[in-house]
Every structure is written in C-alpha cells, then in structure tokens.
Amino acid sequence: xxxxxxxxxxxxxxxxxxxxxxxxxxxxxxxxxxxxxxxxxxxxxxxxxxxxxxxxxxxxxxxxxxxxxxxxxxxxxxxxxxxxxxxxxxxxxxxxxxxxxxxxxxxxxxxxxxxxxxxxxxxxxxxxxxxxxxxxxxxxxxxxxxxxxxxxxxxxxxxxxxxxxxxxxxxxxxxxxxxxxxxxxxxxxxxxxxxxxxxxxxxxxxxxxxxxxxxxxxxxxxxxxxxxxxxxxxxxxxxxxxxxxxxxxxxxxxxxxxxxxxx
Amino acid sequence: xxxxxxxxxxxxxxxxxxxxxxxxxxxxxxxxxxxxxxxxxxxxxxxxxxxxxxxxxxxxxxxxxxxxxxxxxxxxxxxxxxxxxxxxxxxxxxxxxxxxxxxxxxxxxxxxxxxxxxxxxxxxxxxxxxxxxxxxxxxxxxxxxxxxxxxxxxxxxxxxxxxxxxxxxxxxxxxxxxxxxxxxxxxxxxxxxxxxxxxxxxxxxxxxxxxxxxxxxxxxxxxxxxxx
Numbered sequence: 370x371x372x373x374x375x376x377x378x379x380x381x382x383x384x385x386x387x388x389x390x391x392x393x394x395x396x397x398x399x400x401x402x403x404x405x406x407x408x409x410x411x412x413x414x415x416x417x418x419x420x421x422x423x424x425x426x427x428x429x430x431x432x433x434x435x436x437x438x439x440x441x442x443x444x445x446x447x448x449x450x451x452x453x454x455x456x457x458x459x460x461x462x463x464x465x466x467x468x469x470x471x472x473x474x475x476x477x478x479x480x481x482x483x484x485x486x487x488x489x490x491x492x493x494x495x496x497x498x499x500x501x502x503x504x505x506x507x508x509x510x511x512x513x514x515x516x517x518x519x520x521x522x523x524x525x526x527x528x529x530x531x532x533x534x535x536x537x538x539x540x541x542x543x544x545x546x547x548x549x550x551x552x553x554x555x556x557x558x559x560x561x562x563x564x565x566x567x568x569x570x571x572x573x574x575x576x577x578x579x580x581x582x583x584x585x586x587x588x589x590x591x592x593x594x595x596x597x598x599x600x601x602x603x604x605x606x607x608x609x610x611x612x613x614x615x616x617x618x619x620x621x622x623x624x625x626x627x628x629x630x631x632x
Numbered sequence: 633x634x635x636x637x638x639x640x641x642x643x644x645x646x647x648x649x650x651x652x653x654x655x656x657x658x659x660x661x662x663x664x665x666x667x668x669x670x671x672x673x674x675x676x677x678x679x680x681x682x683x684x685x686x687x688x689x690x691x692x693x694x695x696x697x698x699x700x701x702x703x704x705x706x707x708x709x710x711x712x713x714x715x716x717x718x719x720x721x722x723x724x725x726x727x728x729x730x731x732x733x734x735x736x737x738x739x740x741x742x743x744x745x746x747x748x749x750x751x752x753x754x755x756x757x758x759x760x761x762x763x764x765x766x767x768x769x770x771x772x773x774x775x776x777x778x779x780x781x782x783x784x785x786x787x788x789x790x791x792x793x794x795x796x797x798x799x800x801x802x803x804x805x806x807x808x809x810x811x812x813x814x815x816x817x818x819x820x821x822x823x824x825x826x827x828x829x830x831x832x833x834x835x836x837x838x839x840x841x842x843x844x845x846x847x848x849x850x851x852x853x854x855x856x857x858x859x860x
Contacts, residue, residue: 409790423751439823441823441824441825442822442823444825445822465807509705509719509720510723510805512647512805515806515820515822515823517823518820518823518824519823542807543723543806543807544805544806544807545805545806546801546806546819546820546823550801550802553700553802554700554722554805557700557701557704557706558705558706559700559703559705559710559720559722559723560705560723560805624818
C-alpha cells in the first residue's frame, strides 16, 4: 500500500464532486493531522468494526465515532443528510446506489467482507451434517431474515430454492427483520432451525453450542458487504485512512476470524 | 391509483383485527382491575398501579425481548401452552394478542380507573340499598356513569395497538396474514426502498389515527361529566 494510499489533506477546493475530486485528492501530500471520522455500519458488522477501530485509533491517532443500524435505515438517513463520512453496508446494492445518486464518492466502493450463511440450531444434533436432510425433516419453525429486505434473507431463500425445498418449508418460515433478530429467534429456541450468519454462530456467547451446517457458497449469490466513502467525508483524511486500514492484513485477520470471507 | 389497487392491504385488516380483539380482552381484564385500583385500601395498590403503568415507560424492545423468552417453547408461558395446544405462542396471532394486551394495558386501565374514581362509591351504595346485586349495580349504575372513561379506554387501547411496532417486531416473525401488521409492512417497504408503498400505508395509518382521535374528543365533549 504505502504511497498508493489516497491520503489527502483536509479542506480541498469544495466545488469538485464525484470521481473528479477523488482523482485530485490522490495528488495531495498526506496529512499527519488527527481527524475525526463518523462511520455508519450495518449492525451485523458493528462489533467487528469496533475491534478494528480500536487498532486504527491506536495506530493513527484519528478518532472514530461509530453509529450502527440496518443498512436500509442508514441508506435512507444518508440520502436525507445524515453526517456520516464512511458507510459499511451489509450489502453491495446500497453503496452502489449511493454512488450512482451522488451521495458517495465514485471509485471508493470496495468489498470489505463476504458473509457466510449457516443453518444453525441451538439444540445439539438438530442440524445433521447434511443440510438437505435436516431441512426435509421434522421441525416447527425455520427462521430466516426477510428475503425482501435483508441480504442474508435473500441468500437463505436462494439456498432453499437451489435445494428444491422452498415450497416444502415456506409455510414454516418465520422472518426476522434482520439477521440479528433471526439469530435471536433461534438462540431463544423459538425456532428450532434458522439461517444465520456464520459470524453469529461463531460468536463467543454461543460458540461450540448447538449444531450447524455451513451452506456451500455456490448455493446462493455471494454476500458481498461493501464500504463506501461518502461525499461528507471526501476531504477527511481519517475517512479514507479507515477504509484502507480495514483492508490491511491485520484487519483481514480479524474479519476472517469472526466468520467472514475475504475477496 | 394503480398503486392503491396493487397494494397489499392484508396487513391493514390484520392490524384492525388485532386491535379489536386486544380491546375486547383489555376491557374484560381491565374493568375489574381498574375497579379494584379505584377503591381498594390494600397496600398492594401502589405497586400494582406501577406495574400497570410500566408499558408506558419501558421501551417496546424490553417487553418484546421478555415476551420472546417467555412465550417460546422453553419459556415459562410458552412451554405449558405448547404442552396444552401443541405449539408455542411466539409467531402466532394469539401471541400477538397477549403482547398487545400487555403493551396497551395502561391505555385502558388508567382512563377506567379515573372514571370509576370520579363516579365514586355513593351511586353503588344507593343502588345496593335498593337491593340491586353488586354486578347489577355495576352494569346499570356505575358503568353508564363511567361512559366517558370507557370511550377513552376503547379508543386509546385500539389506537395504541394500531401503532404497535417494536413488540410485534420481536415476537411476530412477519408471517403474512398471521403476524405481519401494518407497522411492520411499512418498515419492510422502507427497507426495500419501496417508498411509494410506504407513503401510502403511512398515510392510511395517519388518517385512521387522526379520525379515531377526533371521534373520541368529539364524543367526550358531548358526554356529560358526572360528579360523584
């Protein structure tokens, strides 16, 4: 990385917009001044980002203020003027839209993690090694995130369709609004089975309990989680530095350890 | 217009049903509770009043979280219920009625209690002295005098259940026709960037709530205030 890192100085000519300003910013000498960066992050990545941010603040001296929420809510807030510099979304669609709509800086979008889906139960032995036979078997409720709104929900639906089991189980599906709520349904035994994020099944509070079947990645479209530099943060040295920092080796190690893939 | 016709209005009807059933349950449970709170000399009165008012101050997520735990197949309520009926309470309409009953409890009990206190014990005593039974006296004397309280209780209980979101979000499971209520449907539309549908449903809820509240204020103005 090093010199290629688009480190930039604060307060550039303000009128430049979109891709052009990124290009110009890249030509500027790096600034050592500590700045504050306001970050919005999808809830499912908030804890992991928190760990990375701790290292980032220690290594760079920049200060980071993190707000977490659903990607959809954050997206709507950004469009209505929320003062965020960087957005870590749980999907690729919303960062792309923000870029197209002029709320994010062109070319700053990157995949920081790839989500992995797992069929999980809080009951040991409830999920067999073969996910198909587990899903064909007896259970009252199968929890998944809302396929219309949550990327993990869409991936769950695609998986069921790929297995040819969608119609078989659809009457027993209960939907969480997001993957966190879906996990809550399963961990509280309200649903015997659930499609959750691997990062949740590996969380310290449940690690080693229950049973799971990691869904093969080819059964659903990749769960790319993308981050983007927002127009608000285009002159903020800390914002771009953070985006780069998340892709550095030590951050990637953390991201993989908690259950995400890396592209 | 095409949007209006193509919209799924199922969540609206489900919400109305939920609010209606909840109000009936609340009137049945809330009337004796409010009566007791209005006239008891028991030391338990203050703590019970506080419990009734709790849903006013607790975030719905707290209630939802406890209910999800309690109504699940391993929960203290859901467990026995499952043994009895074969399924737990979470993700069912019955479960939502129980959740809404707790959530809207103060909105029904407090107006009733206030009305009963305003009526006082005198009219009941007079009726009793004329040999009316306790229940008879209550239904023919005390409750008509507390009519204003009843109107407030019914309308506020109904309207507050219409607006319920956090609790249903946590215990409902978003099942169309069973637990997918209006507020959840609106939330889904916003999350899916379907802002037109979100606008239509939000406007429907806004107008409905406004009408309900207007009606209650209009009725209340016409009903006589009864002094004890």
